[in-house]
Amino acid sequence: MKAGSLVGRLIWLAAGWSLIALLVTGLALSAFFRQAAISRFDQGLTDVADALYAGSTIDPGGRVLAPALTDARALRAYSGKYWQIAEPAGKGLKTIQTSRSLWDSELSPPPFAVADLRPGKTVFYDAKGPVDEPLRAAALTAQLPGRKAPVVFIAAEDRTPVDRDARRFAATTATALVLLGVGLVLAVVLQVRIGLAPLFAMVREVVEVRKGKAQRLGRAYPKELAPLAGELNALLDHNQEVVERQRTHVGNLAHALKTPVSVMLSEAERHPGVLAEVVTSQAEAMRDHVEHHLRRARAAARSQGAGERTPVADVLEELTLTLERIFRDKNIVIDWRAPDDLAFLGERQDFLEIAGNVMENACKWSKGRVRAWAEPLEAAGRFKLTVEDDGPGLPPDRRDEVLKRGTRLDEAAPGSGLGLSIVDELARAYGGSLALSSSALGGLMIEIVLPRAEL
Amino acid sequence: MRILLVEDDPDLSRQLKQALTDAGYAVDHAPDGEEAQFLGDTEPYDAVVLDLGLPKIDGASVLEKWRRDGVLTPVLILTARAAWSEKVAGFDAGADDYLTKPFHTEELLARLRALVRRAAGHAAPALVCGGLRLDPRAARASVDGEPVRLTSLEYRLLHYLMMHQGRVISRTELVEHLYDQDFDRDSNTIEVFIGRVRRKVGPDRIETVRGLGYRLHPLEGETAK
Numbered sequence: 001m002k003a004g005s006l007v008g009r010l011i012w013l014a015a016g017w018s019l020i021a022l023l024v025t026g027l028a029l030s031a032f033f034r035q036a037a038i039s040r041f042d043q044g045l046t047d048v049a050d051a052l053y054a055g056s057t058i059d060p061g062g063r064v065l066a067p068a069l070t071d072a073r074a075l076r077a078y079s080g081k082y083w084q085i086a087e088p089a090g091k092g093l094k095t096i097q098t099s100r101s102l103w104d105s106e107l108s109p110p111p112f113a114v115a116d117l118r119p120g121k122t123v124f125y126d127a128k129g130p131v132d133e134p135l136r137a138a139a140l141t142a143q144l145p146g147r148k149a150p151v152v153f154i155a156a157e158d159r160t161p162v163d164r165d166a167r168r169f170a171a172t173t174a175t176a177l178v179l180l181g182v183g184l185v186l187a188v189v190l191q192v193r194i195g196l197a198p199l200f201a202m203v204r205e206v207v208e209v210r211k212g213k214a215q216r217l218g219r220a221y222p223k224e225l226a227p228l229a230g231e232l233n234a235l236l237d238h239n240q241e242v243v244e245r246q247r248t249h250v251g252n253l254a255h256a257l258k259t260p261v262s263v264m265l266s267e268a269e270r271h272p273g274v275l276a277e278v279v280t281s282q283a284e285a286m287r288d289h290v291e292h293h294l295r296r297a298r299a300a301a302r303s304q305g306a307g308e309r310t311p312v313a314d315v316l317e318e319l320t321l322t323l324e325r326i327f328r329d330k331n332i333v334i335d336w337r338a339p340d341d342l343a344f345l346g347e348r349q350d351f352l353e354i355a356g357n358v359m360e361n362a363c364k365w366s367k368g369r370v371r372a373w374a375e376p377l378e379a380a381g382r383f384k385l386t387v388e389d390d391g392p393g394l395p396p397d398r399r400d401e402v403l404k405r406g407t408r409l410d411e412a413a414p415g416s417g418l419g420l421s422i423v424d425e426l427a428r429a430y431g432g433s434l435a436l437s438s439s440a441l442g443g444l445m446i447e448i449v450l451p452r453a454e455l
Numbered sequence: 456m457r458i459l460l461v462e463d464d465p466d467l468s469r470q471l472k473q474a475l476t477d478a479g480y481a482v483d484h485a486p487d488g489e490e491a492q493f494l495g496d497t498e499p500y501d502a503v504v505l506d507l508g509l510p511k512i513d514g515a516s517v518l519e520k521w522r523r524d525g526v527l528t529p530v531l532i533l534t535a536r537a538a539w540s541e542k543v544a545g546f547d548a549g550a551d552d553y554l555t556k557p558f559h560t561e562e563l564l565a566r567l568r569a570l571v572r573r574a575a576g577h578a579a580p581a582l583v584c585g586g587l588r589l590d591p592r593a594a595r596a597s598v599d600g601e602p603v604r605l606t607s608l609e610y611r612l613l614h615y616l617m618m619h620q621g622r623v624i625s626r627t628e629l630v631e632h633l634y635d636q637d638f639d640r641d642s643n644t645i646e647v648f649i650g651r652v653r654r655k656v657g658p659d660r661i662e663t664v665r666g667l668g669y670r671l672h673p674l675e676g677e678t679a680k
Contacts, residue, residue, distance in 0.1 A: 258535035262557035263466045269560050287557045320606045322546040333607040349540040356539030
């Protein structure tokens with residue numbers, strides 16, 4: 001099935017149906033009106049024909065004498081109101097007498113066989129008048145006493161007024177029905193909009209979940225949508241669960257591998273020699289590989305659009321408290337700043353990992369001062385975390401190196417040297433970036449751009 | 456020097472016990488959380504090396520319980536869990552240092568030496584202002600007995616205010632004592648830190664004296680010492 005628009009389908013369906021119904025109604029109404037008008041008109045003609053018949057007499061010579069009708073219009077020439085008395089003659093009619101209004105012309109003969117005219121029966125038909133006007137005619141065939149042959153009394157009248165009335169009625173009806181149709185379509189549009197409002201509300205909620213403003217769908221939905229909302233929430237929960245399970249699994253694996261490596265390292269340390277050196281270097285390589293790949297697996301397990309909000313200030317404060325304790329012997333002072341309402345669009349663990357590694361790196365090289373601050377960027381949905389220290393800094397030509405896996409610029413500095421490459425990978429995974437430059441404090445300045453959760 | 460070693464892996468335990476003994480420590484070993492909890496609560500150790508993944512009771516819970524019970528022994532967490540979320544949780548539970556496996560024995564010994572040295576450091580009297588207490592030796596603060604975690608800058612600010620409690624201290628004076636170098640001397644930043652400290656120790660303890668500065672005083676009903 002073609003996708004299209006649900007609203008469009010509902011509206012087109014309703015509009016199409018209304019259009020057909022209105023069209024049929026309009027045609028039927030016009031037809032009925034026309035029918036009624038003509039039937040009334042015919043009644044008038046019948047009356048005239050009847051009067052002709054009732055008033056006609058036969059003179060002793062057998063000729064038919066028309067009554068003196070009082071209608072003035074029958075006397076005025078071409079007035080539109082005519083009568084004619086005739087008798088069948090062969091296939092046609094032979095005129096006996098006409099109204100004065102016909103002057104010296106005659107009514108056109110009926111469009112059917114004269115044989116159809118039976119005594120006592122009135123037949124109606126359309127005819128042409130002397131000045132080409134459309135006429136409606138009634139032909140009454142009767143037997144007059146004292147005369148063998150039947151006589152046909154024809155009354156005719158210009159039907160233009162009836163046709164005009166019918167046209168006017170049709171036009172008025174059409175206008176009214178078009179207005180009604182437009183009204184109906186508007187009502188349908190309104191109905192669809194209001195009726196489908198919960199669906200649109202759901203779309204908005206899903207968008208909010210993706211943007212990180214909400215964790216799940218929270219509204220109450222009508223019973224047709226409630227199952228969908230329930231399933232969506234279940235899916236979100238399931239996603240969350242899968243991520244958690246992955247992390248737990250990865251963590252367990254790390255734990256399981258690291259203790260044996262520890263044992264090997266420390267055993268080798270206690271028994272110096274060539275073998276110990278080989279074991280130490282290989283165990284260290286194992287440690288770095290395990291660390292790197294487990295962190296990568298963890299980053300990959302992160303579900304896109306899980307919609308979590310992580311307050312930046314909370315994380316920076318936690319890290320400041322932790323790092324100042326770790327580096328207590330160096331008396332590191334970390335000055336952190338972040339707006340209270342700034343939040344990272346993503347998981348807390350990941351932001352802790354990003355900010356933690358960068359700030360730890362700064363503390364490691366610092367002589368005592370570290371600054372970390374976060375600020376929203378003009379660009380929609382982003383913020384920047386800047387971390388700088390007063391350490392020795394890093395020459396520009398060596399900056400790319402630290403982002404490579406496992407590069408340690410100072411082998412003597414503690415740590416595996418994986419920190420910044422992990423940060424770079426995580427930031428990229430979140431569609432962000434990392435840049436290194438020089439700090440006004442003298443050391444390295446690291447700027448990380450990350451997605452911001454909107455309020 | 457007496458050390459409590461809490462580690463469930465037998466090989467690692469044996470190695471560490473040997474290394475610590477060689478370094479001149481008296482070592483007690485607890486293979487699970489329950490025994491560690493009991494030993495830490497009852498014996499006066501100089502330091503604890505604590506694994507987090509333990510049978511029976513996990514390491515973080517053991518540590519939290521110790522801190523609640525008032526056990527101040529310095530604790531070094533030794534774990535394979537290297538993620539920052541786990542490190543932060545460890546320090547939150549009351550750890551003094553954190554070392555991730557795999558590690559060099561030399562580094563563990565160095566960290567342990569530093570911990571013990573700090574704990575035995577010069578004694579300084581605690582500063583008290585009503586229910587607020589600041590212990591310069593451990594660099595820890597508490598309000599009505601509940602520990603409050605302060606960053607260095609917050610600690611410095613509160614320390615200075617407590618040293619001069621009852622007196623109005625100007626912003627300029629605070630800035631000068633907050634940063635000992637010529638660094639970010641914007642007096643507006645003081646408001647940020649006053650705000651943070653107020654949030655942690657209670658908003659009414661630090662009074663703003665309009666146009667002059669700030670003053671720390673005990674809450675009504677509390678007595679200053």
